[in-house]
Amino acid sequence: MANPSSPEAPIPVAKVSALIGGWIDRLGAVWVEGQITQLSRRPGMQFLTLRDPDHDVSLSVTCFRSVLEPLADTLREGSRVLVHAKPEWYVARGTLSLRATEIRLVGLGELLARLELLKRRLAEEGLFAAERKRALPFLPHCVGLVTGRASAAERDVLENARRRWPAVRFEVRNVPVQGNQSAERVIAAVRELDAAPEVDVIIVARGGGSVEDLLPFSDEALCRAVAAARTPVVSAIGHEPDQPLLDLVADLRASTPTDAAKRVVPDVGEETARVRQLRDRARRTVVGLVERERAGLAGVRSRPVLAAPERLLAEREQELTALTARSRRCLGHQLDRAESDLGHTLARVVALSPAATLERGYAVLQRADGAVVTDPAQVAAGERLRARVASGSLTVTAED
Template sequence: MALDTSADTPIPVAKVSQLIGGWISRLGAVWVEGQITQLSRRPGAGVVFLTLRDPSEDVSLSVTCYRAVFEPVAELVTEGSRIVVHAKPEWYGPRGTLSLRAAEIRLVGLGDLLARLELLKRTLGAEGLFAAERKKPLPFLPQCIGLVTGRASAAERDVLQNARRRWPAVRFEVRNVPVQGVHAVPEVIAAVKELDDHPDVDVIIVARGGGSVEDLLPFSDEQLVRAVAAARTPVVSAIGHEPDQPLLDYVADLRASTPTDAAKRVVPDVREELARVHGLRDRARYGVQARLDRETTGLASVRSRPVLAAPYRMVDERAAELGALLERSRRTLDHRLARAASELEHTLARVVALSPAATLQRGYAVLQREDGVVVRDPAQVTPGERLRARVAEGGFAVTVDAVTVDQD
């Protein structure tokens, strides 16, 4: 609506801003495509600010969105990315600026596809389908391998040839299915379930050669991912080449970089295993021989010790010590006996020298009364008394004729 204004009757700036805001607020949401030239994500802030530019016209618009709107594409969007936003124009009256309030953000073309895959990956990961603790170990030597792959494909040939080259006795249950297109997902799911129920299948390989992201889309399908997660048999994903990582790689119990790598990871090489067995046998033999040599050396060392080399040596040494002690005891006893005999002779000589018999040998005599009392004093006898005289060689009787007392 045109306003009736003039130089004499102008309207305030606030009124103009209010009118512009009212007109813009009546505009509906639109889909806008552009290139991000500036991206501002402050930590903790609930709003993300972008500048969207049209490279062909060199025109830019400010875009704001809540963090919940931006999070699904946060890891895929950088400055320079082309995006499509579903936004509603907004007018900020105090500053008189126009911006777009985004309600949805999508990447252009392949970027949008990757964003949707990333969102599905986060959802399935949050449910625990990619957790390492739920992955099942592969059997060391599978007797029968289930293979889900395209008919007469290079992937099938690579798996079969490499597996049989490594272990000729291995058996396969092959299920040929479409590996791209609208029928790929249901048929791959049916083949996986059939092989999972097969009583002889020990491990399942899902293989496909390389291709574009669109070609590998069936192996990122949510139904296929959930079917593999529910399988009781270990599943190996061998999709594309090393850089390709469909969602099947995350849920599988083992991810192989190529179909050839899957054959090598699942089937052990008979030559390598034989070489390992021979190596272990040689190591065991060497270990046993080394142990025997060590024990033999130790036993020889023990046997060479004097206690075992000449077990009677200690007895002989103790016998010699005992003989020496006996000889020493004998000499000591003889010496003591000889000294005692000498002392006895000297004592006997002294006794003999002091004995009354020696005195009698010099001519003395001992007088005894009839009651045996030795007469020492003349007063002890009377004249006419009979006494007994004892001399060196015997004795005889005497009669006292007279008693004489010495006068000093």
């Protein structure tokens, strides 16, 4: 509805801005396609500029962080996007912007966004965790190979592997490596080789290509089949910059099919040289140990105690002889002293012996009962007594 105005009765700027805002509020949400020329990420509200490169027209777009979060790793300046937004008029500044409620990448960008979401989900489930990855066998007797028929990847793997270790065997499963049926056929081949007990490791190989060409190797079902395999799986898809999701799930990522052959099969020449080096190192170590022990033994043998061991015995013999002589002298002195003491004691005993007294002419009178007479009053007249002298005894009679 038109608002009457005249030079005499103009409409204030605030009212004009409010009227424009009211008109814009009646507009509904629309889908807008454009190219991002400016992107400002903030903790709360996100700001970006959407440009139409064909007509050089730009619009400001605002959205909450939750709208931009799913595309945070793939959305950047220059990306083409589809935005579902409602026009908004900022009355205070008189500016127009779009409030976005959904943002989608266009073409390849949308494909990359879906892959990024799948990558996050698989990572949250732990399919990319390093602790679940299995180590490759040192020398596989049989290698399973899943690749395209008569492809350069197949030729690179087989030729390089057999050049490094001629005795290695291969179980090859040729499958389509591009197209709608590729992922399903690769899954079937991986499961078949995983069930074969003679297969020690599986290589999934393909040459380089565009993102769309390598898309089957980012298939969710294939990633889960490789994660569930009991046999170690090596991913050799594309060239060094290419990285489908299979590279993250596999137990080992090889940059190229040739690199996969070098990682899986050891080089017989290198291993022979390594064995030779280890053998020489072991020999040097043993020889060095023997030489050190020999030098130590020679040093011990050069000591006087081992150089002339009889000297030690001679010294002990001299000590033993000296101790023996000393003990004999001590024993002789003790015997001499004991003999002297015994002689002195014998002389005193002899001197004090009653027999010695008798030999000097004395006699001992004894009554018939053997009692010694010490007093004449003890003897009656006419009593017979025994008189002991030095050479014997005689019988006497007391007369008075």
